[in-house]
Amino acid sequence: MNRRANYGLLLGAALLAGFVCVWKLQEKVDAERTTLRLEADELTLRSPGVMKKLSLEYAPLMGAIYWTRAVQYYGQKHHMHDQNLELLWPLLDISSTLDPNLIVAYRFGAMFLSDAPPRGAGQPEKAVELLERGIKANPDFWRFYQDLGDVYYFDEKNYLKASQAFEEGSRNPAAMGWMKIMAAKIAAEGESLETSYALWLDVYQTTTDKDVRKNAEVHLRLVKAQMDLRNLGQVADEFAKRARRPARSIIDLIQTGLLPGQPLDPAGFPYVIGENGKAELNPKSPLREEWLREKKK
Amino acid sequence: MGAPEDGAPFFFWELLAANILRHRRLTMRGGFSKNMDMSQAAIEIENLSKEYPYGFLSLKKRKSLEGLTMSVEDGEVFGFLGPNGAGKSTTIKLLMRLIFPTAGTARILGKSIDDVSMHGSIGYLPEQPYFYDYLTAHELLDYFARFHQLKASDRTARVQAMLKRVGLDTAKKIQLRKYSKGMLQRVGLAQAILHDPQVVVLDEPMSGLDPLGRREVRDIILELKRDGRIVLFSTHVLSDAEMLCDRVGVIVGGKLRGIGAPGELVDMKEQGMEVLFEVSGAAGNLPLLEKATRTGERYRVQLPEAELYSTLDALKAAGARILSVTQIKPTLEEYFMHLVETDRAQASAVEVSGK
Amino acid sequence: MRNIQTVAANTFREAVRDRVLYNLVFFALLMMGAAILVGQISIGIEQDVIVSLGLSAISVIGIFIAVFLGVALVSREMDKRTLYALLAKPVKRWEFLLGKFFGLVMTLTVNTAAMAAGLYMALWSVKHPLLKSDAFILAAVYLILLKLALIVALALLFSCFTTPFLAILFTAGIYVAGLFAGDLRTIHGVDIDPGSLRLMRGISYLLPNFQNFNVMGAVVHGRGVPAAIVWHATLYAILYIAIVLTGAAVIFSRRNLK
Numbered sequence: 061m062n063r064r065a066n067y068g069l070l071l072g073a074a075l076l077a078g079f080v081c082v083w084k085l086q087e088k089v090d091a092e093r094t095t096l097r098l099e100a101d102e103l104t105l106r107s108p109g110v111m112k113k114l115s116l117e118y119a120p121l122m123g124a125i126y127w128t129r130a131v132q133y134y135g136q137k138h139h140m141h142d143q144n145l146e147l148l149w150p151l152l153d154i155s156s157t158l159d160p161n162l163i164v165a166y167r168f169g170a171m172f173l174s175d176a177p178p179r180g181a182g183q184p185e186k187a188v189e190l191l192e193r194g195i196k197a198n199p200d201f202w203r204f205y206q207d208l209g210d211v212y213y214f215d216e217k218n219y220l221k222a223s224q225a226f227e228e229g230s231r232n233p234a235a236m237g238w239m240k241i242m243a244a245k246i247a248a249e250g251e252s253l254e255t256s257y258a259l260w261l262d263v264y265q266t267t268t269d270k271d272v273r274k275n276a277e278v279h280l281r282l283v284k285a286q287m288d289l290r291n292l293g294q295v296a297d298e299f300a301k302r303a304r305r306p307a308r309s310i311i312d313l314i315q316t317g318l319l320p321g322q323p324l325d326p327a328g329f330p331y332v333i334g335e336n337g338k339a340e341l342n343p344k345s346p347l348r349e350e351w352l353r354e355k356k357k
Numbered sequence: 358m359g360a361p362e363d364g365a366p367f368f369f370w371e372l373l374a375a376n377i378l379r380h381r382r383l384t385m386r387g388g389f390s391k392n393m394d395m396s397q398a399a400i401e402i403e404n405l406s407k408e409y410p411y412g413f414l415s416l417k418k419r420k421s422l423e424g425l426t427m428s429v430e431d432g433e434v435f436g437f438l439g440p441n442g443a444g445k446s447t448t449i450k451l452l453m454r455l456i457f458p459t460a461g462t463a464r465i466l467g468k469s470i471d472d473v474s475m476h477g478s479i480g481y482l483p484e485q486p487y488f489y490d491y492l493t494a495h496e497l498l499d500y501f502a503r504f505h506q507l508k509a510s511d512r513t514a515r516v517q518a519m520l521k522r523v524g525l526d527t528a529k530k531i532q533l534r535k536y537s538k539g540m541l542q543r544v545g546l547a548q549a550i551l552h553d554p555q556v557v558v559l560d561e562p563m564s565g566l567d568p569l570g571r572r573e574v575r576d577i578i579l580e581l582k583r584d585g586r587i588v589l590f591s592t593h594v595l596s597d598a599e600m601l602c603d604r605v606g607v608i609v610g611g612k613l614r615g616i617g618a619p620g621e622l623v624d625m626k627e628q629g630m631e632v633l634f635e636v637s638g639a640a641g642n643l644p645l646l647e648k649a650t651r652t653g654e655r656y657r658v659q660l661p662e663a664e665l666y667s668t669l670d671a672l673k674a675a676g677a678r679i680l681s682v683t684q685i686k687p688t689l690e691e692y693f694m695h696l697v698e699t700d701r702a703q704a705s706a707v708e709v710s711g712k
Numbered sequence: 713m714r715n716i717q718t719v720a721a722n723t724f725r726e727a728v729r730d731r732v733l734y735n736l737v738f739f740a741l742l743m744m745g746a747a748i749l750v751g752q753i754s755i756g757i758e759q760d761v762i763v764s765l766g767l768s769a770i771s772v773i774g775i776f777i778a779v780f781l782g783v784a785l786v787s788r789e790m791d792k793r794t795l796y797a798l799l800a801k802p803v804k805r806w807e808f809l810l811g812k813f814f815g816l817v818m819t820l821t822v823n824t825a826a827m828a829a830g831l832y833m834a835l836w837s838v839k840h841p842l843l844k845s846d847a848f849i850l851a852a853v854y855l856i857l858l859k860l861a862l863i864v865a866l867a868l869l870f871s872c873f874t875t876p877f878l879a880i881l882f883t884a885g886i887y888v889a890g891l892f893a894g895d896l897r898t899i900h901g902v903d904i905d906p907g908s909l910r911l912m913r914g915i916s917y918l919l920p921n922f923q924n925f926n927v928m929g930a931v932v933h934g935r936g937v938p939a940a941i942v943w944h945a946t947l948y949a950i951l952y953i954a955i956v957l958t959g960a961a962v963i964f965s966r967r968n969l970k
Binding site: 450453454455456457473474475476477479480481482483485486487488489491492500501503504505506545548549558 | 714715718722725726729730792793794796797798799800801802803804966968969
C-alpha cells in the first residue's frame with residue numbers, strides 16, 4: 061500500500077513539473093513570437109453580410125463581440141504606439157452591420173476613425189459613412205448629428221456641412237440648445253478656437269467612453285494652448301507696440317504689468333517668448349510635438 | 358396420421374384433430390350453452406402473413422410469416438416452438454400490434470388486434486426485455502400500472518403484491534440499470550401480469566435465466582393456468598414446451614408445420630426396443646456386438662420388438678449382464694429436428710433451382 | 713387524455729434524471745457569470761452584453777436540449793425496445809407521442825426559467841435597480857421557448873422515420889433553413905425566372921419561420937416588444953406544432969417496430 065502511495069506522489073510531482081515546464085516554455089515562445097511581428101489581429105472574415113448570415117439569430121451578440129474586439133484592437137495599438145489602425149474600419153463596419161442599434165460603436169468609430177494618426181485612423185470619410193448609417197438605423201439619436209458635425213468641422217474642415225449637421229440635429233426636440241447656436245456660429249465664422257473648445261468640452265463632459273474622454277482631453281488641452289498662445293501673442297504684440305521692440309521673454313511682459321504672473325500651459329510648463337518676440341510653447345512641453353503636428357495639417 | 362413430409366395434407370389433418378379435441382374439451386366441461394359461439398376461441402388467427410422488403414430498391418421480399426391460421430382456446434397454455442428466426446417472435450409482435458401484417462387478421466378475446474383498448478386484458482413480456490434504466494422496479498410497475506385505469510389504492514396494492522410475487526420486493530428501490538438479466542426478466546413478468554389479464558403473451562420467457570429462474574417462471578405459468586388464464590409463449594427449449602403446454606404449434610421457416618398436444622405431434626408408432634448390457638471379454642464374437650454402440654464394457658443396441666426375446670436369450674447364453682430394456686419413442690426433439698432439416702433441404706433446393 | 717399525462721410525467725422524470733441536462737444548465741449559468749466578466753471589458757454596453765449573451769445562451773442551449781433529447785426520446789425507446797412493453801398497454805401510439813412532446817416541453821420550460829432567473833440575477837448584480845424595460849426580457853425568453861417547442865416537435869417527427877443521426881441533422885438543418893426563410897421570400901436577381909421565384913416563395917412559407925421568435929435585437933437595447941408580435945408568434949407556433957405532431961403521429965402509427 062505504501063508503495064502505491066509513493067508511486068502516486070511521484071506521478072503527481074512529475075505531472076506538476078511537466079506543467080511548470082510547459083508554462084515556462086510558453087513564455088519563451090511568446091517572447092520569440094513578438095519578434096515575428098505577425099499581424100496577430102487578422103480579420104479572416106471581412107464581409108459584414110457574410111458575418112450577419114453566419115450569426116443566424118445571434119447577430120446582436122456577435123455585434124457586441126466585434127465591438128469589443130474593435131475596442132481591444134484600438135487599445136492595444138495605442139498601447140504599443142502603433143499607428144497602423146487599418147483594421148478599425150472593418151471591425152466597426154461588421155459590428156454596426158450585425159447590430160445596427162449599437163450606439164456606442166458609431167460614436168467610438170466617429171472619433172477614432174476620423175482623428176488623425178497617432179490618435180486615430182485618419183479616415184474621416186469612413187467616419188461619415190459610419191455615422192450616416194447610424195443615423196439611418198437610429199433616427200432619434202440626435203447626438204449622431206453632433207458627432208457628424210464634429211467630424212466635418214475638425215477633420216474634413218467642411219464648415220458648410222458641419223453647420224448643416226448641427227442644424228439637422230438641433231431639430232430633434234431632445235437636442236441641447238447649443239446645437240442650434242453652434243450651427244449658426246460655424247456657418248458664420250467657420251473654424252474658431254472658441255467653437256473648437258466648446259465642441260470638445262461637450263464631448264469630454266458627456267461621453268461615458270474612457271478612450272473617447274481621454275482623446276477629448278488631449279484635444280482640449282491643445283485647443284486651450286492655442287487659445288493661450290493667441291492671447292499671449294496679443295499681449296506680446298501690445299508690448300512690442302509699447303516698448304517699440306519685440307519682447308525678449310515672459311519676464312518683459314510680467315514686468316510691464318501686462319501679465320499678472322507666469323502663465324502655464326495645460327501640461328504645466330511655462331510659456332516662453334521665442335526669437336521673434338512671438339509667444340511659443342515651452343520646448344520641454346509635451347504639447348509641443350502635438351502642436352507642431354496640428355500646424356502641419 | 359401421415360408422415361411429416363406430407364406437407365399440406367398433414368397440416369389439414371392436424372387442424373381437424375385440433376377441432377375434435379376442442380369439441381371434446383367443451384363437452385367435458387359439462388355441456389355448452391346455446392349462446393356460446395363454437396368458433397369463439399380466445400385467440401383466433403387467420404392467414405396472418407408478414408413480408409419484409411429487402412435488397413436493392415427493396416424489391417425482393419422476405420417472408421417471415423406465411424399464412425398462419427390457428428387458434429388458442431380458453432384456459433389453454435399454448436407454446437410456439439421453432440428455431441431462431443422461424444417466425445415465433447414475428448407472430449407475437451403481430452398479435453401485439455408492434456408490427457403490422459401484410460395479410461390476414463387476428464382476434465383476441467373476440468376483438469380485432471387493431472383495437473388497442475383490448476390490451477387492457479392482455480399482458481405481454483417482450484423478448485430480452487429492456488426497461489427504462491433510470492427507473493426503479495417499483496417506479497416502473499407503478500408507471501405501467503397507470504395505463505390500466507386502476508384506482509390509486511388498488512394500483513399501489515397490486516404493485517406491491519407483484520413485486521413480492523416475483524421476488525423483487527427487496528430490490529424494488531434500486532434502479533433497473535443495476536439489475537441482472539434474471540431480475541429484468543422477473544420485472545418483465547411482473548408488469549405483464551400486474552393487471553390480472555385474461556391473456557398472457559410471453560416471448561421467450563425463459564431465455565437467459567438460470568435453472569432456478571426458469572423454475573420460477575414455469576411455476577408462474579402453471580399458476581396462471583390454474584387460475585384459468587390463457588398463456589401463449591414462445592420458446593426453443595423443447596422440454597419446457599413438453600412440460601407446460603396443452604398444445605404446441607411448431608413454426609419453421611415462417612410456416613406452421615404442426616399443431617396439437619405435444620404427445621400427438623409425433624408418430625406414436627414405436628420404433629423398437631433398446632437393450633443396455635454389460636459383457637466381459639469371455640463373450641467372444643457375438644454378431645450382435647457389431648450392431649451395438651460400445652462404451653467401455655457397456656453396450657447399447659436397438660432392435661425391433663419381434664427380435665427382443667431371441668436377443669435376450671443370446672445374451673443370457675453369452676453370460677452378459679442385462680442392465681435395462683426400454684421402449685424407443687420418438688421425442689418432440691426428433692420431430693423438430695426432422696422438420697428443420699426438411700425445411701433446410703427445401704430451401705437449398707429452391708436456391709439451386711434458381712427460383 | 714390521462715395516458716398523455718402519464719407519459720408526459722414520466723418523460724419529465726426521464727429528462728430530469730438524465731445527467732446531460734444538468735451539465736448543460738450548469739454551463740448556461742456559467743455563461744451568465746461570463747457575461748458579467750465580458751461586460752466589464754465591453755465599455756458602455758455592459759448590460760446589453762449581459763442580456764444578449766444570456767439570451768443567446770438560453771437559446772443555444774435550449775436548442776441543443778430540444779434537438780438531442782427530442783431525437784433521443786423516441787429513437788432510444790425504439791432502439792432499446794423499451795417501447796415494446798409500453799405499446800402492449802392500452803395506450804394509443806399518438807398518445808405516447810404527445811406525452812413525449814409535452815414532457816419535453818415541460819422540461820425545457822423549467823430549464824429556461826432557471827436560466828432566465830440566472831440572467832436576471834446577473835443583470836441585477838450589475839445594475840441594482842431593475843427597470844420596467846427589463847420585463848421585456850421575459851417576452852424574449854417566452855418567444856425562445858415557443859421556438860424550442862417547435863424544434864422539439866420537428867425532432868420527434870424526424871426520429872419517427874429516420875435514424876437518430878439523420879434526425880439530428882434534419883432538425884438542425886430545418887432550424888437553419890427556417891432562419892433564412894424570410895430572406896428567401898425577398899430574394900431578387902436579374903436571371904431568376906418567375907417560376908423559380910414562385911417556388912422559392914412557396915418554400916419560404918412552408919419552412920418554419922424561426923425569425924418570428926427572434927426579438928433579441930430589440931430587447932438587448934432595452935426596447936419593448938409589441939404584444940401583437942407575441943400573440944401572433946404564439947398562434948404561429950401552436951398551428952405549426954399541431955401540423956408537425958399530426959404528421960409524426962400518422963407516421964408513427966404505421967411504423968413497424970424492429
